[in-house]
Amino acid sequence: MTEIGNFLTCTVDTNYDDDRRHTSIGRCLPHMEIKIVDNNGTVVPIGSEGEIWVRGYSIMSCYDNDRERTAEMITDDRWLRTGDLARMDDDGYLFFIGRKKEMIIRGATNIYPIEIERVILEHPSVADVQVFSIPDPLVDEVVCAFVKLKPETKCEVDELKMFLSDKLTSYKIPEHIRFVDDFTRNVMGKVAKYKLTEDMINILNSS
Structure with missing residues (x-):
């Protein structure tokens, strides 16, 4: 993010002894500080x-x-709130989870879209995917997905859900899945997650 103004973490070759590190985003660089906090700003275990x-x-x-x-964005003692969610291991390696504002809350459970997206991308027919939520009166939010298929491939919603049933717990499997040619984007060309929610609501209301 531009507010940081520089690199924040790095993983160098000598850190690759442990396979766990391959999935991390590295450790904090010298002269910088990182902490992982809860919603009250208290450092988590x-x-x-x-x-x-x-x-x-x-x-x-x-x-x-x-x-x-x-x-x-910035606390009185100069800590910058990034809005990114992660966990840190006992060696200081960070593991990215997702954006705080994109986290889905179903009942009392936190669900991270990036986890579901990674699993959906394992399907041989899937080229790209965006996971998001729509409001639900019973459980606060339900998981949804827009999926782009690879050229000259086919996939049905039930087939994809069956594929996911062996890899995800039931509440993480998207309740609503639609196949699309592309995702709604903003003027910068980035996927507009908030618009995806609107798009899905409109689709469901018109069906």
């Missing part, structure tokens, strides 16, 4: 999930002429 907060010489000082936004 090693191995627990939380938000990445960072502090160091390259962190921005403020948003220009925007004190309110600055206060939302």
Whole structure:
């Protein structure tokens, strides 16, 4: 993120003795600080999930002429709230989980779209996928997915759900799956997750 202004973590060749490290995003670089915190800003135990907060010489000082936004992002003691979720092991390696604002809450359970996306991408017919949620009056949110298939391949919703049933717990399997040619994007060309929610609601309401 641009607010950090520099690299934050790195994994060098000498760190590759343990296969677990291959799935990490590295360890904190010198002259920077990282901590994983809960919703109250309290450091969580090693191995627990939380938000990445960072502090160091390259962190921005403020948003220009925007004190309110600055206060939302940076604490009084200069910790920057990244909005990224991760866990840290006892050697200081970080393992990325997803974006805090994209986390799905079903009942009392936190669900991370990136975990589900990785499993769906294992299907031989799937080229790309976006997992998100729509509101639900009973369980707060339900999992949904838009899926792009590879050229000249076919896949049915029931087939994909059956594939996922051996790899994911039932509440993580998307309740609503639709196959699409592309995902709604913003002016920068990035996938607009909030628009995907609107798109799915419109599809379900019109069916």
